[in-house]
Amino acid sequence: MSHPDKTNLATPDIENVNIVDFDPMPSPEEIHARVPLSAQASRTVMQGREALRNILDRKDHRLFIVVGPCSIHDPVAGLDYARRLKALGDELGDTLLPIMRVYFEKPRTTTGWKGYINDPDMDDSFHIGKGMENARAFLRDVAELGLPAATEALDPISPQYLGDLIAWTAIGARTTESQTHREMSSGLSTPVGFKNGTNGDVGIAVNAILSASRPHSFLGINGEGKTAVVRTSGNPYGHLVLRGGDGRPNYDTVSVRIAEQALTKAKLPANIVVDCSHANSYKNHELQPLVMADIVNQIRFGNQSLVGVMIESNIVAGNQPIPNDLASLKYGCSVTDACVDWDTTEKMLRETAAQLRDVLPNRTRQS
Template sequence: MAAQQVENTNVASQDLLITPKALKQEMPLSEKAAQTVLEGRQVINDILDGKDKRLFIVVGPCSIHDIEAAKDYAQRLKKLADEVSDTLYLVMRVYFEKPRTTIGWKGLINDPHMDDSFNIEKGLHLGRRLLLDIAEMGLPVATEALDPIAPQYLQDTISWSAIGARTTESQTHREMSSGLSMAIGFKNGTDGSLEVATNALKSASHPHSFLGINQEGQAAIIRTRGNAYGHVVLRGGGGKPNYDSVSITLCEQALEKAGVRKAIMVDCSHANSSKDPAIQPLVMQDITHQIIEGNRSIIGLMVESHINWGNQPIPENLADLQYGVSVTDACIDWETTEKAVREMRDKLKDPLASRSEA
């Protein structure tokens, strides 16, 4: 009987990729950049622990597609971060990987040329270079941990990570989160349910053993200690927002019942804004009011913001891309971002300073 192919029948090719160790040797983390990363992680941990009374705000483009525009945004954000640092701790949103319900552009790491050429090695180089440049500015960064291999290449530059609504229920991502070196925000499910997030928090806080790669790119058994700094991110779902005071109270009760950290971050975009960027500042105002009225569980916000307003489709001719405009979810522009952040800082300076621990 003729031998038949029994594996890789749907695999077109397998291309070797640079190892994490080799990429880091090409693009090492400087002492200044490492200080930015470590300080960012410590501040966020202190906020979660109630030792630091500030809110942290993850703010920036829905996704990164233009390196120069991203650096332009980072320079603006660094100035604003310094201005409001007595009350708010700003962390730049630097998202390279985009989960897709069906198909679409998967982000800078997967497809840096935005032409379905999927030059992933080029994407890793571009992504790491940008992360290092931003850290050199003294600005901490946040990202979504999506691909389970990518953290070995990039996570030494990251101060906070999110697990998205589509992957919070994934065992792979819960295991990965248990070993990451920074605080992790788990979003509620796309249907708005909290149970997947509370289950994820429990799982990630415990040790795990799973398949992964080491710094030499070899398949390895990864054994983790568990991550004590998981927390929930409310992003709405099922066509409904969940940032109002009733939803926040219900979330507090669910977290307490589950026996996990009663710390809540609110995503001002996605279902909480019905994907209308104009609503994001209104969500920020509502959260500000809740804190003034005595809320103690809200510890952070996420805001989708870019240099210019809205979003744009990816054109056939990339030269037609509008500068500083998102190619994924619509964002508020820089002027709106500055105004909303400054207003929040002014209103919360005294209430946060006198806030008691939850």
């Protein structure tokens, strides 16, 4: 009886069944070499981080403001915005610490544009290497203006490429519960704000702060782009960001007090940031000034835990769909969540500074 030639038998695929290709990606060291950190940019980042740590430690009485576009898609308009914010920050710097919101990665519930890193040409071509290099160049340019930057850490590999240019990091509502992001946060060099869950659950963020404060060991990459076991010492500057949930706000005095109690029970500092956007404004950008005004009033009437706010802001109000012809994009207008315009932003920050200038220095130091 003859046996079939086993070399001719079809072998079912075992791995990478749904992988189309593995495109090479420049290593973090290569991207750093192409877009090096200048001395001025380094000073901006270090000073921004120190100021934020001092605010969280109650050594600096100022309120920090993470403000800027929902996402960056046009670096020219982004730098235009940055220059305006830098000038305003210089004027109000005795009371407020503006940190520019520079978001390159957008989490998606289903589909949609995933951000400037993933798809810098906004045409589903996904030139991620180009996007990463361009993103680093933009952050460097912002830092060289003397303006610190904030971002959301979504992809756990991105901080190796961009982390030296970031002063404050957010972990979003969709990823606060993720063990991967808690581990990553434990090694980040910045203070990290953890948002409550999309359902409004503050306990998820409290657990994340605790987890990130501990040492971890996990898989990642090193500067050469090689797989490595990353070992961290823990991040002592995690704090809570209230962004509402289940379509309802949670910045009111009762919600803030409940959040304070949850932090105290976990033996964590009562450091709370309020995101004026998302569910806190019912996803209506025009309501963000009202949220901000409420936070200011809470501080004026004695609140001790509110240390920062987040605002989605751009040059032009609202948002726009991404057109087939990118030349028809409206300058300075968001392509993701709707934002308040620059004039509104300026008014919000000026009014906040005016109302808090004599209040913040007299706040009671937290124990």
